[in-house]
Amino acid sequence: MPHIDKTILKSLIEERSDFVSGSQLAGELGISRVGIWARLEKLRARGFAFEAVRHRGYRLVEEPSGPHDRLLESYLELWGIDMPVYCHERIDSTNSEAQRLLAAGTGTPFVVVAAAQDSGRGRLGRSWYSPSEGNLYASVAFRPGLPPGRMQLITLWLGLSLCAGLRGEFGLNVGIKWPNDLVINGRKLAGILTEARVDSDLMRDLTFGVGLNINGDPSQWPAEVSGIATSLRRELREAVPFNKCAACVLASIHTAYRDFTAGRHEERFADLWKQADVLLGKQVEARSKHQSIAGTASGIDDSGALLIKTDSGNTVAVRAGDVSLGTNPVSA
Numbered sequence: 001m002p003h004i005d006k007t008i009l010k011s012l013i014e015e016r017s018d019f020v021s022g023s024q025l026a027g028e029l030g031i032s033r034v035g036i037w038a039r040l041e042k043l044r045a046r047g048f049a050f051e052a053v054r055h056r057g058y059r060l061v062e063e064p065s066g067p068h069d070r071l072l073e074s075y076l077e078l079w080g081i082d083m084p085v086y087c088h089e090r091i092d093s094t095n096s097e098a099q100r101l102l103a104a105g106t107g108t109p110f111v112v113v114a115a116a117q118d119s120g121r122g123r124l125g126r127s128w129y130s131p132s133e134g135n136l137y138a139s140v141a142f143r144p145g146l147p148p149g150r151m152q153l154i155t156l157w158l159g160l161s162l163c164a165g166l167r168g169e170f171g172l173n174v175g176i177k178w179p180n181d182l183v184i185n186g187r188k189l190a191g192i193l194t195e196a197r198v199d200s201d202l203m204r205d206l207t208f209g210v211g212l213n214i215n216g217d218p219s220q221w222p223a224e225v226s227g228i229a230t231s232l233r234r235e236l237r238e239a240v241p242f243n244k245c246a247a248c249v250l251a252s253i254h255t256a257y258r259d260f261t262a263g264r265h266e267e268r269f270a271d272l273w274k275q276a277d278v279l280l281g282k283q284v285e286a287r288s289k290h291q292s293i294a295g296t297a298s299g300i301d302d303s304g305a306l307l308i309k310t311d312s313g314n315t316v317a318v319r320a321g322d323v324s325l326g327t328n329p330v331s332a
Ligand code: BTN
Pocket: 092, 093, 094, 095, 096, 117, 119, 120, 121, 122, 123, 124, 126, 128, 136, 137, 138, 139, 181, 190, 191, 192, 193, 209, 210, 211, 212
């Protein structure tokens, strides 16, 4: 039997500005009209607001400002995506929770979302500032059955698709800084941490973690992040409906994964990357534990490595590390 709240929410989202009849919902779900009313009261207690008009029914007027599992699933289902969502008010790290669920044998794909993280992880062993302020902390778990050598490329493709999805949804000039930072005017909007368990020749599972600043106010954040971060709210100068935005993000990731595993990314990858690549043609420095390479960023190779043309004319492929822009931009 379909989940009652999900069926109710799907009908209300679909109609949005119109009313949905209580008796029609009751008929569809095989419960009484009082049963529908009781469910709506429970949803009200979790941040929803409904308008109720006699003989017309119910209309959705407000959604919760934080993650709501059934609402996220409803949006996804309306867009043709069937993916369970596990929401938490607080958690150590959504990536860690996804990995615990994977280890326990949970079917994929699924997503873990939290309103706040106590030990949010970033790339290169850093931490990810994760206050409870209307930002998205989400991890989507897959069992791709791909060779480990494809991990860099699938990560770039998922990040790139997310970048394109946010551009399309909000009309913002979101770019990508290799490998996976989403940036606007040099400020970081989102970060991505992909972690995989690898068997000898196959990725056993893949956890794609994304932290997206939606409604947070970076000016109030600790000094080390406030000067370099942005949020959708800061860029758009208005609050963004959290669950609809989060559902768009999850839908982009899910669709991108399906396209990658079916080989449908190949035609579009290079063009999309060129459009979004904020490093292209710029003077950069790539640092890893063992080396530092400076030169002009020249796109990526087939495996997803960053290409840097050094002053001596050699092109070096950088597979891991941190890249910063030099002071000397060569071209836009
Ligand atoms: C980075 O830019 O360094 C990557 C940041 C990734 C943060 C996200 S938030 C959700 C998921 N859970 C984590 O612990 N990290 C990722």
